[in-house]
Amino acid sequence: xxxxxxxxxxxxxxxxxxxxxEVFARSxxxxxxxxxxxxxxxxxxxxxxxxxxxxVARGRMTAEQQREILDRIVFTTxxxxxxxxxxxxxxxxxxxxxxxxxxxxxxxxxxxxxxLATNTSSLSVTAIAxxxxxxxxxxxxxxxxxxxxxxxxxxxxTVVTExxxxxxxxxxxxxxxxxxxxxxxxxxxxxxxxxxxYLNHACxxxxxxxxxxxxxxxxxxxxxGLPMGPFTLLDLIGLDTSYKVCEVLFGESRDRRHAPAxxxxxxxxxxxxxxxxxxxxxxxxxxxxxxxxxALSKPAISLVGIVGGGPAxxxxxxxxxxxxxxxxIAEAPDLGPVAGADLVIALSDTPVIxxxxxxxxxxxxxxxHLVGESVAEVVSTVxxxxxxxxxxxxxxTVLGRTPVRCADRAELxxxxxxxxxxxxxxRMLECGYASAADIDAAMRLxxxxxxxxxxxxxGIGLEKVRDGLRALYAExxxxxxxxxxxxxxxxxxxxxxxxxxx
Numbered sequence: 402x403x404x405x406x407x408x409x410x411x412x413x414x415x416x417x418x419x420x421x422x423e424v425f426a427r428s429x430x431x432x433x434x435x436x437x438x439x440x441x442x443x444x445x446x447x448x449x450x451x452x453x454x455x456x457v458a459r460g461r462m463t464a465e466q467q468r469e470i471l472d473r474i475v476f477t478t479x480x481x482x483x484x485x486x487x488x489x490x491x492x493x494x495x496x497x498x499x500x501x502x503x504x505x506x507x508x509x510x511x512x513x514x515x516x517l518a519t520n521t522s523s524l525s526v527t528a529i530a531x532x533x534x535x536x537x538x539x540x541x542x543x544x545x546x547x548x549x550x551x552x553x554x555x556x557x558x559t560v561v562t563e564x565x566x567x568x569x570x571x572x573x574x575x576x577x578x579x580x581x582x583x584x585x586x587x588x589x590x591x592x593x594x595x596x597x598x599y600l601n602h603a604c605x606x607x608x609x610x611x612x613x614x615x616x617x618x619x620x621x622x623x624x625x626g627l628p629m630g631p632f633t634l635l636d637l638i639g640l641d642t643s644y645k646v647c648e649v650l651f652g653e654s655r656d657r658r659h660a661p662a663x664x665x666x667x668x669x670x671x672x673x674x675x676x677x678x679x680x681x682x683x684x685x686x687x688x689x690x691x692x693x694x695x696a697l698s699k700p701a702i703s704l705v706g707i708v709g710g711g712p713a714x715x716x717x718x719x720x721x722x723x724x725x726x727x728x729x730i731a732e733a734p735d736l737g738p739v740a741g742a743d744l745v746i747a748l749s750d751t752p753v754i755x756x757x758x759x760x761x762x763x764x765x766x767x768x769x770h771l772v773g774e775s776v777a778e779v780v781s782t783v784x785x786x787x788x789x790x791x792x793x794x795x796x797x798t799v800l801g802r803t804p805v806r807c808a809d810r811a812e813l814x815x816x817x818x819x820x821x822x823x824x825x826x827x828r829m830l831e832c833g834y835a836s837a838a839d840i841d842a843a844m845r846l847x848x849x850x851x852x853x854x855x856x857x858x859x860g861i862g863l864e865k866v867r868d869g870l871r872a873l874y875a876e877x878x879x880x881x882x883x884x885x886x887x888x889x890x891x892x893x894x895x896x897x898x899x900x901x902x903x
Contacts, residue, residue: 409432413436414448450471504529516538523650540567558584580842582839589649598650601647635682703743705728705742707731740761747780753766757785764784766784776802821873870882
């Protein structure tokens with residue numbers, strides 16, 4: 402018989418826990434909210450009043466509905482009040498010792514039929530369950546912040562979870578208006594395992610000098626369409642939280658992509674944790690004003706040389722012609738036609754430095770990779786002059802694109818970040834951890850991405866991603882960049898979509 406979960410306890414009424422309590426109360430359930438003391442309880446009540454108050458102000462609920470929601474929540478500092486709860490969800494700090502102590506206490510207090518759920522985002526649900534006499538009734542129920550808004554709930558089952566319990570919790574999530582994704586008990590689950598690998602990789606690329614903070618953020622936001630760049634997102638999550646999750650991931654996977662980047666350790670040690678402390682990768686103190694944007698002016702270039710062919714080069718040449726620039730093109734290995742140009746731009750897959758050394762004035766050559774409709778990666782070598790880079794940045798700006806400066810490395814910025822993330826998703830599917838549909842849903846709903854990783858893979862093309870990963874592996878010699886065997890096999894077999902097998 403399916404459980405009804407009429408009364409739900411929520412332990413911990415910080416921003417996350419208060420949001421979870423609100424979600425249950427909005428769905429008509431009786432909620433018991435528990436905090437450690439009266440001050441914390443008052444803060445938790447304030448979170449709920451403010452959240453529902455904003456919904457009223459925006460016309461998303463009436464004042465009467467707000468009162469009904471708040472009336473369904475009982476606030477208490479006594480865990481003993483959870484004795485009759487059908488389900489208890491904990492949302493206390495992400496410290497294993499604290500969670501294990503709480504669950505041992507809940508096991509004593511709660512009725513035998515009660516289900517105990519943890520909102521942990523990365524810790525082992527199995528280890529938490531082991532502190533109780535009912536490990537089969539302990540499950541992960543991971544909400545995303547802000548809980549009333551975010552639609553995803555990760556439901557995490559362990560090897561000892563009672564048969565059918567994950568399905569019951571998933572059905573409860575649907576009752577709450579959420580989309581559940583059921584997965585096994587692996588560090589980081591679906592979203593954080595994929596997300597933190599990508600964010601941590603961005604930190605490593607920043608430290609390597611591939612590109613600057615702003616350029617990397619711009620590349621991923623405007624070039625890929627992500628809601629925000631990796632460093633803006635890290636500041637929002639909290640650098641300390643991100644660092645801890647990476648440590649948990651690395652402790653299980655021993656994958657270098659999960660080993661916290663040194664810059665994260667340095668910032669955390671300095672107490673620069675992101676938005677919550679006013680400074681992380683960015684400053685949030687509000688001091689000073691942003692400089693006014695400079696007026697666009699046409700670069701003083703008499704002749705632009707273009708190296709490369711194909712649709713991207715043709716489109717760029719067309720834009721130059723329309724803007725009134727004189728253009729000369731070298732589509733073949735012979736670079737003679739562009740040797741006398743004031744500025745040479747390579748739109749080619751060949752490493753830029755290999756083309757530069759073949760010109761009499763290598764400092765004039767700049768690489769260019771067009772990303773989507775609005776971004777251009779501007780690639781400099783050790784020989785490229787600052788004047789040439791500035792000229793190309795001005796030129797692409799005049800043509801309506803945002804320049805992203807980067808070094809001459811394999812797959813530049815966007816693909817160097819995107820392809821390993823896609824590869825991680827294929828490995829997750831390959832090991833049977835979650836389905837392609839669930840992984841796509843998790844990243845769309847949990848991170849607000851415009852598409853899931855397998856949807857992105859289909860759009861880019863499996864072979865292109867596989868070949869890009871091979872180029873990354875050849876350059877960086879990192880095993881994490883080697884294409885997943887499943888990806889290799891699908892390309893070899895001519896299968897066009899990973900989703901067709903998962």
